[in-house]
Amino acid sequence: MSVMKSLALGLAGAVAGALALGGAAVAQPKSLTLGTASVGGTYFIYGGVVATLLTEKIGINVSTQQTQGPNQNVILTDSKQIELGMTTMGIALQAWNGSAPWTQGKKFSNIRALFPMYDTPFHVVVTEKSGIKSIADLNGKTVGVGPKAGTPGTYVPAMFETLGMKVTIRNGQGSDMASQLGDGLIDAFFFAAGLPIAAFSEIEAQRPVRFFSFTDAEAQKIQAAMPELSGAVIPKGTYKTLNEDQKTLGVYNFFIVHKDLTDDIAYNITKAVLENNDAMVKGHASAQETLIKNWDRNTFLPFHPGAVKYYKEKGITIPAKLAGS
Numbered sequence: 354m355s356v357m358k359s360l361a362l363g364l365a366g367a368v369a370g371a372l373a374l375g376g377a378a379v380a381q382p383k384s385l386t387l388g389t390a391s392v393g394g395t396y397f398i399y400g401g402v403v404a405t406l407l408t409e410k411i412g413i414n415v416s417t418q419q420t421q422g423p424n425q426n427v428i429l430t431d432s433k434q435i436e437l438g439m440t441t442m443g444i445a446l447q448a449w450n451g452s453a454p455w456t457q458g459k460k461f462s463n464i465r466a467l468f469p470m471y472d473t474p475f476h477v478v479v480t481e482k483s484g485i486k487s488i489a490d491l492n493g494k495t496v497g498v499g500p501k502a503g504t505p506g507t508y509v510p511a512m513f514e515t516l517g518m519k520v521t522i523r524n525g526q527g528s529d530m531a532s533q534l535g536d537g538l539i540d541a542f543f544f545a546a547g548l549p550i551a552a553f554s555e556i557e558a559q560r561p562v563r564f565f566s567f568t569d570a571e572a573q574k575i576q577a578a579m580p581e582l583s584g585a586v587i588p589k590g591t592y593k594t595l596n597e598d599q600k601t602l603g604v605y606n607f608f609i610v611h612k613d614l615t616d617d618i619a620y621n622i623t624k625a626v627l628e629n630n631d632a633m634v635k636g637h638a639s640a641q642e643t644l645i646k647n648w649d650r651n652t653f654l655p656f657h658p659g660a661v662k663y664y665k666e667k668g669i670t671i672p673a674k675l676a677g678s
Contacts, residue, residue, distance in 0.1 A: 384414040387437040388426040391500050393527025395547035395639055396439055402636030403626060410625035422503030424455050431461040433611050441473050441504045443581040443604040445654050463612050465657035465677055467623045469647035470606035471639040473504060474585040475545040476599060478553050481561035483540060488571055494540035495521040497530035505545045515578045516571060527552040535559055547639025549591050557592050564592060566601035575602060605650040610657055619659025
């Protein structure tokens with residue numbers, strides 16, 4: 354037997370022995386899959402930016418998978434059908450408690466948080482010629498809200514119900530909603546995503562439009578029913594025809610993984626994203642909020658131990674109730 358063959362066999366035996374004894378040798382995955390959302394929404398673009406950055410920085414090929422949005426990302430991540438996902442904290446709270454109809458009573462306890470992404474404000478776009486100027490004007494109208502399993506697809510129907518309004522809901526991809534609005538197939542497009550929403554910018558470039566959101570009284574009534582929502586602002590200039598800041602409601606987004614993802618990979622992902630914000634912002638403006646200081650926008654979902662390690666290195670002590678295993 355040659356010396357090289359003997360060494361190879363010896364090395365193979367050592368590795369096998371280490372694994373058999375519960376050693377630290379763990380195979381590095383060749384790829385990871387990140388669940389995004391429909392075309393026309395921010396997740397689709399933001400997810401692509403994250404995937405490209407991680408592929409470059411952590412040495413593992415990260416690809417994206419188009420999904421229906423936060424709800425489906427939670428389901429797929431919890432069941433290990435994908436390794437990485439993105440969700441709003443409102444949807445995550447429903448998942449964690451098994452409290453919403455879409456959960457069918459199941460508590461999705463396998464998901465863990467890595468890093469904050471951005472706020473998701475709710476707002477509406479209509480064509481100027483529609484004459485619609487307020488949420489109240491949508492009573493009796495047909496309103497597009499994106500994919501059924503997305504954040505607006507989940508929340509907007511419940512908002513209308515809370516306000517005592519009768520509205521016909523249409524589901525579909527964000528880009529499709531924009532086209533349907535332009536063609537007069539829906540009266541309004543009521544959506545929520547990181548700013549600016551690509552589909553909103555698209556419809557604005559094609560024809561005169563109007564943007565609006567909740568009155569203070571409407572917002573207060575909705576928050577009383579859905580306390581996970583918080584005040585948000587859409588800054589003037591977000592869209593060309595938005596000439597003043599627009600008060601609304603929003604919910605924060607977090608990047609999630611399965612609890613069994615290795616600590617090293619979770620640490621490296623968190624570090625790569627939070628330490629390369631300039632590259633993230635170049636990909637999508639919403640990443641201006643993907644900052645370590647926003648970790649506290651998560652008040653209930655345990656962070657992955659790999660993320661906790663990174664925050665500790667940066668002088669942030671994650672509360673015990675959030676330092677999950």
